[in-house]
Amino acid sequence: MNNKRKGKKQYYAKQQKKFKQDDQNGAVINLTENLNGFLITCNNNEFRCLKEAYNILNDTAERIYGTYSNGEASESNVNDVDIEASIKAELDGLKSSKVRRFIQAKTKCNNILFIRSNDENIEPDRMVRSIFDYVKNSGESNCRFIQRFIPVCGTFKAIESDKFVPQFSELFSKFASKEDQTFSVIAKVRNNSTFNSQTKLKETVILTILKERPNWKVDHNKPKIMVLVNIVQRAGCISILENFIELSKYNLVEYGEAVKKLEKPINENASDVKAPSDTQIEIENEPDIMKTIPNQLSSET
Known part of the structure; x- marks a missing residue:
């Protein structure tokens, strides 16, 4: 039994050493x-x-x-x-x-x-x-x-909040369907002080989506598309998910x-x-962002 545990410890120690070597080599x-x-x-x-x-x-x-x-291996001309x-x-x-x-x-x-x-x-x-x-x-x-x-589908630098909208818009426009859709948004911020309000970030994402896809409609109950924005330290990750x-x-x-x-x-x-x-969309019990969005849209047009 002790030999079995020792073998497992040695295996995981070797694996961890390998990952550390990969890190040092730039892998x-x-x-x-x-x-x-x-x-x-x-x-x-x-x-x-x-x-x-x-x-x-x-x-x-x-x-x-x-x-x-x-694709790096290729035939070489032995003369050259x-x-x-x-x-x-x-x-x-x-x-x-x-x-x-x-x-x-x-x-x-x-x-x-x-x-x-x-x-x-x-x-x-x-x-x-x-x-x-x-x-x-x-x-x-x-x-x-x-x-x-x-x-x-894509990541961007999440350092300056004023640059978030153009970066998100570019990635979203590239990967999002142009067909009519209902959608909701979940935004998470981890270890990042630039985006100190998840609710504000979520509101910004919804406004940006409505500008890029005017034919999309917000539906927090049964959306066809769930847009996830995960801010992880200095990087933002965008996911456009079906059947959430x-x-x-x-x-x-x-x-x-x-x-x-x-x-x-x-x-x-x-x-x-x-x-x-008991599965429910996390946004449902949060403040109703959509009550303020129509006013913002009208003031910007």
Whole structure:
């Protein structure tokens, strides 16, 4: 028994040492602007959560996109390139972080992880949909430490609040549907003193969306689209999510439990899955922002 525990400790010590080496070699970067990927929350056990996330992402990407190749290896003309230099370059390439399909970007916030991809083909929305579809079809979430698994379509610098609107507008316009939609907004601020009011941030996001998409309507009860804005230290993450309530607020464990409670066959459409009855959108019990928005819009036109 003691040998088994010792073996586990040695394994995790080696893994932690590897992640530290990756950090020192530049494989792990801090969360910053111009990234897309996955924002993952957990309740302590960040290291095990990260390990679970890597396993899920690699398995899903393999299933959707096939085996990953970073595209750096190429045939060389032996007449033009020194053979020894070519071999050294290949070995350096194998050691590079770019060989890995997914890599962490440090958030410096407890229980908040961000994973980016070196693979340009990766579409975070498609990946997360496939992950939840797998849970729906298999009835298993395949995780213990991951809570929310949220695709992020883009990030921006969250240092100056006056620059937030143009940055958000650019990303939102690029990824949001132009079709008629109902929407709601959830905004979270963590370890950032610039955005000291989540309610004010939420109001700004709603106003900006209504200007960019005049055909969208606010619906806090049953929105088709949930817009998440997560300010994490100096970076802001934007997510445009469908089926937010049906997917248990993108909580993998809760969604897996909801699937198990269903009496319907598990191979039906994911849209048939209902979240637990106590699931509610977090914005509902907050101050009614929309009472002040029409006046603001009229004064600005």
